Amino acid sequence: xxxxxxxxxxxxxxxxxQAPPLDITPRGSVLPDGxxxxxxxxxxxxxxQVSALPGYAAGDWWVQDAAAAxxxxxxxxxxxxxxxxxxxxxxxxxxQLAARGANVTALDISAPRxxxxxxxxxxxxxxxxxxxxxxxxxxxxxSFDAILLDAPCSATGTIRRHPELPFLNDGSELxxxxxxxxxxxxxxxxxxxxxxxxxxxxCSLLPEEGEAQLxxxxxxxAGLTVLPPDLPGIEPGWITAQGGLRLRxxxxxxxxxMDGFFMVCLQKG
Numbered sequence: 243x244x245x246x247x248x249x250x251x252x253x254x255x256x257x258x259x260q261a262p263p264l265d266i267t268p269r270g271s272v273l274p275d276g277x278x279x280x281x282x283x284x285x286x287x288x289x290x291q292v293s294a295l296p297g298y299a300a301g302d303w304w305v306q307d308a309a310a311a312x313x314x315x316x317x318x319x320x321x322x323x324x325x326x327x328x329x330x331x332x333x334x335x336x337x338q339l340a341a342r343g344a345n346v347t348a349l350d351i352s353a354p355r356x357x358x359x360x361x362x363x364x365x366x367x368x369x370x371x372x373x374x375x376x377x378x379x380x381x382x383x384x385s386f387d388a389i390l391l392d393a394p395c396s397a398t399g400t401i402r403r404h405p406e407l408p409f410l411n412d413g414s415e416l417x418x419x420x421x422x423x424x425x426x427x428x429x430x431x432x433x434x435x436x437x438x439x440x441x442x443x444x445c446s447l448l449p450e451e452g453e454a455q456l457x458x459x460x461x462x463x464a465g466l467t468v469l470p471p472d473l474p475g476i477e478p479g480w481i482t483a484q485g486g487l488r489l490r491x492x493x494x495x496x497x498x499x500m501d502g503f504f505m506v507c508l509q510k511g
Contacts, residue, residue: 245449246490253492254447257499258402264289267311267334269341269366270302277497280475281315283308285498301366306334309399309489309500310445313390314338315473316487316507317441323387327370328377328430331355333362335390336370344388346370349377377426385435393423395444395451399502402491420450427459431466434510439469443505447490452504456486465511 246254264286266276274295276284285308289295297303314335319325321343327336330348336359339346348370350356356374363370373380396419397404427442434440442459444451460466468485482488486506491499 246447250490250492253495254490254502257491257495260402260498262307262402262501263287263498264292265306265308265311266303267306267338268303269337270297270300272297272300272302274303279308279494279497281308281312282474283311287498299365301368304334304337304362304366306338307400307501308494309503310334310392311338312471312473312476312487312489312503313392313441313443313505314342316471316505317388317390317439318507319344319388319439324384326382326386326389326430326433328389328391328426329393330372331359333359335392337362337366337368339390340368340370341366347373347382347386349373349375349380351376377429382433385433385438387435387438389430389434389438389440391426391430391440391442393426393442393444393451395419395423395446396448397445398447399445399489399491402499403501416448416450420455423451423455424458424462427455428462431459431463431508431510436510438510440508440510441505442508443503445501445503447502452488452506453482453484453486455504456484456506459508460484467509467511469507469509471507 265283276286323344325344325346327348330336331350336348353374470485471487489503491502
C-alpha cells in the first residue's frame with residue numbers, strides 16, 4: 243500500500259476483482275469484432291470459444307494482454323535483426339518479433355511450455371529457432387542485435403488471471419526472484435552487441451522487480467542508456483522518472499483495465 247497509496251491500491255483491487263477481458267494482437271485481416279485499444283490491441287468482451295473465432299485457425303491474431311503486447315514495440319526490432327526472446331513461453335512475444343521480420347531465437351527452460359510456442363508458431367505460419375535450456379547455463383554462438391527478457395517474477399500484475407497467486411506466495415520468494423532477475427539481466431547484457439537494445443520486463447506491481455532493478459543495473463553496467471517509451475497509446479503518466487514504463491491494472495479501468503507490468507528499453511554503449 244505504501245508504494246502506491248491506498249486509493250490506487252483500492253482502484254487496482256477493484257479491477258482485479260473483475261473477470262479479465264480477452265485481448266488479442268492482430269496480424270492478419272480476419273479479426274473478431276472488438277474494441278480497438280489505443281495501443282493497437284483488440285479487446286473482446288465475451289469471446290466464447292477462442293479457437294472458433296474468425297481468423298484464429300488462419301493465424302490472423304493471437305491472445306495476448308494489451309500490456310504484455312507493448313514489450314516488443316518498445317524493443318523496436320529491425321527486420322532481419324538477430325533477436326533473443328528469453329523466457330519465451332507461451333510465445334506471444336516470439337510471434338510479435340517474428341511477425342516484424344526478426345530472426346528470432348526463443349529460449350525457455352520448460353519443454354512442455356515450449357511445445358505450446360511451437361504450436362502457436364505453426365498456426366500463425368511464423369518461424370523462430372526454439373531452444374529449451376536454462377538461461378543461467380546456456381551460451382549463444384553469437385551476440386544479438388536485440389534481446390527481450392520477460393523475467394520470472396511474483397506475477398502480482400496478473401492476479402485477476404491467477405486469483406490463486408496471493409494464496410500460493412507469501413512474499414518469502416521475492417529475494418530469490420529479484421536475485422534471479424538481476425542474474426538474467428547481467429547475462430543477457432553480455433550477449434548483446436554494442437549499440438544493441440534490451441527490453442527488461444516483469445508482470446509485477448512491485449518496485450523491487452521493476453524500478454529498483456533498473457536503478458541497480460544502471461549502477462552495475464556503465465554505458466547503458468535508457469530509451470524512454472515512444473509508442474502509440476502510451477500516456478505520459480505511465481512513464482517513470484527513469485524512463486521505464488509502469489503499467490497498472492487500474493489504467494483503462496473504464497475499458498476493463500490491463501495487466502500490471504514494468505518494462506524498460508536499455509541500449510548498450
